[in-house]
Amino acid sequence: MRGLLLAALCALLWGSAASEEGRKSGYLFMSPQTQAMQDDEATGPAALWLLEGEALFDRGCARCHTAAGMKGVAARYPALHKGALLNLEQRINACRVEQQKAPALAYESRELLALASFIGRQSRGLPIAVAPVEPHLEAGRATFHRRQGQLNLSCAQCHDQRWGRKLAGSTIPQGHPTGYPLYRLEWQAVGSLQRRLRNCLTGMRAESYPFGARELVELELYLMMRASGMPLETPAVRP
Amino acid sequence: MARVVVRVPAQAKRGEVIEIRTLAAHPMETGFRRTQLGELIPRDIVRSLVCTYNGVEVFRAELHPAIAANPLIVFTTVATESGTLELHWSGDNGYAATHSAQISVV
Numbered sequence: 001m002r003g004l005l006l007a008a009l010c011a012l013l014w015g016s017a018a019s020e021e022g023r024k025s026g027y028l029f030m031s032p033q034t035q036a037m038q039d040d041e042a043t044g045p046a047a048l049w050l051l052e053g054e055a056l057f058d059r060g061c062a063r064c065h066t067a068a069g070m071k072g073v074a075a076r077y078p079a080l081h082k083g084a085l086l087n088l089e090q091r092i093n094a095c096r097v098e099q100q101k102a103p104a105l106a107y108e109s110r111e112l113l114a115l116a117s118f119i120g121r122q123s124r125g126l127p128i129a130v131a132p133v134e135p136h137l138e139a140g141r142a143t144f145h146r147r148q149g150q151l152n153l154s155c156a157q158c159h160d161q162r163w164g165r166k167l168a169g170s171t172i173p174q175g176h177p178t179g180y181p182l183y184r185l186e187w188q189a190v191g192s193l194q195r196r197l198r199n200c201l202t203g204m205r206a207e208s209y210p211f212g213a214r215e216l217v218e219l220e221l222y223l224m225m226r227a228s229g230m231p232l233e234t235p236a237v238r239p
Numbered sequence: 240m241a242r243v244v245v246r247v248p249a250q251a252k253r254g255e256v257i258e259i260r261t262l263a264a265h266p267m268e269t270g271f272r273r274t275q276l277g278e279l280i281p282r283d284i285v286r287s288l289v290c291t292y293n294g295v296e297v298f299r300a301e302l303h304p305a306i307a308a309n310p311l312i313v314f315t316t317v318a319t320e321s322g323t324l325e326l327h328w329s330g331d332n333g334y335a336a337t338h339s340a341q342i343s344v345v
Contacts, residue, residue, distance in 0.1 A: 042246050043260040045309045051244065188266070188308035 023230060024163075026173040026238055034185070038237035046117060046183040046235035049110075049190045053118025056111055060100055067122055074120040075128050075232050078136075078221040085136045087217050089116050089192060107211035113190045116181050120234030127231060128178065130224040140222025143215055149206025155219075170239065176227035177220065179236020190235060193220055245326060247340040251318035259290065259298075260313045263328050263336060269304035285330035288312055293322035302330075318344045 027035060037044050057067065077088040086094060092115050093104040105112035144155045158167070159175030166172070180193040187195075194216050198208040209215045246260040263285060270282025282304060290298040297316045321343045328336040 043244055043262045043311055043313075045262070045311070047244050047262060048264045048309060185307070 023176060023227065024174055025176055025178045025230060025233065027179070027233060027236065029171045029173045030239060034237055034239055038233070044183070044237060046190055046237065049114045049117045049183070049235060050121055052110065053114035056115050057118050060102070061095070064099065070119045070122040072123050072126050074123040074234060075126045076130055078217050078224065079131060080133055085133060085214070085217050085221065087193070087220050088119065090212060090217070092116060092119070108192060108195060113181050113192060116192065117190060117235040120181065120232065123232045124234055125231050127229045128224055128227050130221060130228065132225060133221065136218045136221050137225055140218035140220070143219045144222050149201065149204035151204050153204045155200070175223065176230055177223045178227055178230050179233035179238070181234065182236040182238055185237070185239050242336045243326070243328065243338050245338045245340055247324055247342055249341070250343050250345060253318060253344050255318045256315050257318050257342070258313060258315050259324065260311070261288065261326060262309060262311045264309055265330065265334065267306055267308045267310065271304065283331045285310060285328055285334060287329055289327045290314070291325045292316060293320065318342065320344050
């Protein structure tokens with residue numbers, strides 16, 4: 001009886017959370033038409049950003065880096081750089097400022113998204129492998145599970161406990177950041193994971209953190225950790 | 240910004256139906272949306288795409304508002320002879336883009 005209770009409690013605690021094997025990329029929740037857009041790499045909408053990213057990379061980054069050398073990089077971010085937790089976009093900017101002595105690119109600017117898409121593309125298919133940087137990971141985990149906003153919702157309530165069910169007309173995905181930066185049909189453009197997180201926060205009627213906020217990067221780290229081992233799809237397409 | 244992306248098979252058999260895939264970078268602003276201050280955002284769309292095959296028009300598309308940004312247009316034609324496919328997009332605010340692709344027909 002006690003064993004049964006314990007098992008029931010465990011199931012209650014863990015059963016609803018997406019288990020290692022049961023994890024699904026947002027790709028699997030999309031319509032076949034949207035999946036075809038992502039699979040069509042040559043003329044999919046993200047191709048425009050990839051081409052621009054390649055041109056920008058060749059113009060600046062290629063003085064030190066090669067595209068082949070960028071393989072696996074995107075799968076490791078957010079990561080520590082000089083003691084600070086940076087996501088890929090911030091790391092690109094750090095490199096621009098420190099090495100190229102160029103001004104940082106604005107968040108969500110075409111150039112930054114193009115570069116992040118191109119660098120992310122080099123890791124396509126590779127498993128996500130971020131390092132568990134504490135205390136940031138724990139802070140991200142706490143943000144994920146904290147109820148926020150006027151609707152008093154936490155990320156976990158939808159993406160751990162209610163994925164697969166409907167929110168208005170769309171299926172709630174598990175919230176794995178496997179394809180960022182990605183082309184979102186709603187945006188009609190490529191956008192970053194932070195843009196998506198801010199959207200979600202607005203949907204919960206919570207006050208969004210500004211772009212580049214520590215809380216968002218920590219949440220990114222937790223989400224990447226949660227998706228550890230899942231193949232990167234950058235640049236993906238989502239509805 | 241790469242303005243257009245075009246995929247044409249480099250080689251085809253005579254009489255074969257070939258697929259031409261085109262993607263143009265464009266916001267396709269409908270002209271029906273308003274800013275937060277209530278001002279109408281002027282329309283800015285691609286109006287037409289014309290494809291000529293060795294100077295002969297083989298495809299023409301007229302685009303309208305409500306077509307999504309970065310329109311992908313896929314069409315087919317028959318490979319008749321080696322030569323050049325020329326694509327020409329034109330639109331509001333003087334938007335114009337051209338792309339030519341070579342095809343060899345065996």
